[in-house]
Amino acid sequence: MCERRGRGRWRSGVVWAVVWALTFGVLSARAIDDVDEISVFDALDGSQYGPGAQIVVKARIKTRRVMRLQRARLFCKVGFGGERETAMLDDGRWPDESAGDGIYSARCDTGGTRVGDMVRWRVQVDDPYMTAPWPGNDKEGAEYYGVALLNGFSIDSKLPVLHWYTPDSWKMTTDAGARVSLYFEGLFYDNVFCRRRGSGRAEAVIGTTEAAKDWAKHKFKFDFSGREFRYDQSQRRVEEINLQSYYQEPGEETYMRENLAFHIFNAVGVPAPLMKYIHVRVNNEFYGLFSFVEQVDSTFLKRNALDSDGPLYKAVNWKVRPWAVRPEVVGMTNLKIIITTVFKSSGGRFE
Numbered sequence: 001m002c003e004r005r006g007r008g009r010w011r012s013g014v015v016w017a018v019v020w021a022l023t024f025g026v027l028s029a030r031a032i033d034d035v036d037e038i039s040v041f042d043a044l045d046g047s048q049y050g051p052g053a054q055i056v057v058k059a060r061i062k063t064r065r066v067m068r069l070q071r072a073r074l075f076c077k078v079g080f081g082g083e084r085e086t087a088m089l090d091d092g093r094w095p096d097e098s099a100g101d102g103i104y105s106a107r108c109d110t111g112g113t114r115v116g117d118m119v120r121w122r123v124q125v126d127d128p129y130m131t132a133p134w135p136g137n138d139k140e141g142a143e144y145y146g147v148a149l150l151n152g153f154s155i156d157s158k159l160p161v162l163h164w165y166t167p168d169s170w171k172m173t174t175d176a177g178a179r180v181s182l183y184f185e186g187l188f189y190d191n192v193f194c195r196r197r198g199s200g201r202a203e204a205v206i207g208t209t210e211a212a213k214d215w216a217k218h219k220f221k222f223d224f225s226g227r228e229f230r231y232d233q234s235q236r237r238v239e240e241i242n243l244q245s246y247y248q249e250p251g252e253e254t255y256m257r258e259n260l261a262f263h264i265f266n267a268v269g270v271p272a273p274l275m276k277y278i279h280v281r282v283n284n285e286f287y288g289l290f291s292f293v294e295q296v297d298s299t300f301l302k303r304n305a306l307d308s309d310g311p312l313y314k315a316v317n318w319k320v321r322p323w324a325v326r327p328e329v330v331g332m333t334n335l336k337i338i339i340t341t342v343f344k345s346s347g348g349r350f351e
Helices: 257-267 298-303 333-345
Strands: 016-021 054-062 072-078 084-087 103-109 118-126 129-132 145-148 161-165 178-184 187-197 219-223 240-244 275-282 285-294 311-316 319-324
Touching: 054 072, 054 118, 072 103, 084 103, 118 178, 145 178, 145 187, 240 275, 257 275, 257 285, 311 333
Parallel strands: 161 275
Antiparallel strands: 016 054, 054 103, 072 084, 072 118, 118 129, 118 145, 161 178, 178 187, 187 219, 219 240, 240 285, 275 285, 311 319
């Protein structure tokens, strides 16, 4: 179980909500108004749920004595269909367990679904108004809790599976990108920004016949907008991840070139991104074999015991673009020092 806490201030009354499922796995709550403290628990194990299962959601809701809870409602949706509204009750009748204990219960019906489908839900209290989860004023946070129905799911592969759900499979392959939902190794991520990766510049076309942005099998970037994605239980969680497609890139015949090179670099102590093969499914259909590629950022620097506040430069074949983790360290000074040092130590091999 993972717990995160946030702080703010009360305005419309002391309102707490902790939402969790039948297995006491997931969930969180947040008021639209500022909240003093939030506890978030995740996640649901999709292997425990299949088509026709009843997903029982329970919400503990506390208010000040001067305020009375008017109504609590559960909104469920399958895939990207419409919401189904159900009253949440604290009456001791199933799925509620004990009347008057402040825990409100309701269930999501998964009838008519297939193995691998996505089910999402949110909890809403009308007076004082709040919703759980809370997507934030910028609408970049999670809008729903969710799970992939994986009881009975089976593929002929031992690779980890990324379940990816999108209402627009074309838009996610553009630079504008799209908001998507992901389920990976027991954790659900909602409202994640996804776009294609790759340059369209002519100078970037080396060893291929097309620019990467035009590949039929795209590379992708996912931005979790401050939330953290767990790609490996032994590593720090990250805010961004990349998917390598291997389409038209040198070594695409084996899917090994980049993975093997980075593995060797890491093995001999040279900082390099971590990579792992994953089986990717989009909207419950096989989409392709990809590799997860670690984002080179401050988390990468910390993993390699480097200064996470120092300058970090990104180089491509047509330019060197300086980018600093620490805003005040911007410019080419540090890069010039690196180039001069390499040149002096190379014995004239670099011109």
